[in-house]
Amino acid sequence: MSRVVVPENFRRESELGARLQNAERLLIALDFDGTISPLVARPEDARALPATARLLRKLDELAAATVASARPTFLALVSGRDIASLQVVAEPGEHSFLVGSHGAELRTPVTANLDPAVPLTEAQRELLATVTEVLESVQSKSPGSFLEYKTLSTVLHTRGMGTEEASGAVVMAEKALASLNGVSLNGVSLKHGKEILEAAVAHSSKGEGLIWLREQTGADCLLFAGDDVTDEQGFAALKAGQDVTVKVGSGETIAEFRIYGPESLPALLQLVLDVRS
Numbered sequence: 001m002s003r004v005v006v007p008e009n010f011r012r013e014s015e016l017g018a019r020l021q022n023a024e025r026l027l028i029a030l031d032f033d034g035t036i037s038p039l040v041a042r043p044e045d046a047r048a049l050p051a052t053a054r055l056l057r058k059l060d061e062l063a064a065a066t067v068a069s070a071r072p073t074f075l076a077l078v079s080g081r082d083i084a085s086l087q088v089v090a091e092p093g094e095h096s097f098l099v100g101s102h103g104a105e106l107r108t109p110v111t112a113n114l115d116p117a118v119p120l121t122e123a124q125r126e127l128l129a130t131v132t133e134v135l136e137s138v139q140s141k142s143p144g145s146f147l148e149y150k151t152l153s154t155v156l157h158t159r160g161m162g163t164e165e166a167s168g169a170v171v172m173a174e175k176a177l178a179s180l181n182g183v184s185l186n187g188v189s190l191k192h193g194k195e196i197l198e199a200a201v202a203h204s205s206k207g208e209g210l211i212w213l214r215e216q217t218g219a220d221c222l223l224f225a226g227d228d229v230t231d232e233q234g235f236a237a238l239k240a241g242q243d244v245t246v247k248v249g250s251g252e253t254i255a256e257f258r259i260y261g262p263e264s265l266p267a268l269l270q271l272v273l274d275v276r277s
């Protein structure tokens, strides 16, 4: 069971603080929607809470200042969004690593601002067009739903619909995809998230993204905070008792610690700055 840490207690949570302080090479990896930003009706309207945005800028500066030192602190955003969308809504600093599309897109600070376009194979392009057509048909029969078009996936959003209508739309989409004639769905990864169903043409996970980040940074302690079901694969890839896993908000989790929501994140980031600056 994860331990709830309320902001006022961070300083007394000696174990959490000690791991962050004692790490030689620390990496702070944060999910975006539901962690850095509160969840909102439209994906394009999501933004970091002002206090979080300010502290992320400070952590990005800390990353720049310590990168060549014996005790670096690295920062990464690890999102289900594609990197092009993440750059717009998260406005990441120049010294941050970016993991987009649930681990399928990987950028170091040096490559983060290069062309975000991901080359798709012809087969992926065709498959994405096919699943998108299916989801468009479902969406047209599901008032209140809408689609989000991403580099490697299409997402059916049901936020704002009634609970029954929303689960009906998701089931309809799953059935329609499963009954596609003559199309192999081996290349499709279906991901359930918070009031979304995503059909991706790349198989990747946040766990793979975090393993890549550890290789890139040589971090001996990695803090990962996330709110969604896809973040559980990230928690699973980390080392119990050495790394720090933080579930943001309610819901089942394998994370060791839990905070109430995005509004509690600034206190955690401030603790990181206090023990690492």
Ligand SMILES: O=P(O)(O)OC[C@H]1O[C@H](O[C@H]2O[C@H](CO)[C@@H](O)[C@H](O)[C@H]2O)[C@H](O)[C@@H](O)[C@@H]1O
Pocket (backbone or CB within 6 Å): 031, 032, 033, 034, 038, 039, 040, 041, 042, 043, 044, 046, 078, 079, 080, 081, 148, 150, 155, 157, 159, 193, 194, 195, 196, 198, 228
């Ligand atoms: O890994 P994340 O950075 O948390 O991205 C996961 C998905 O986030 C977005 O959807 C969620 O946030 C939306 C805006 O707050 C909300 O409307 C939606 O209901 C949430 O599921 C994003 O739109 C997806 O593409 C990401 O995969």
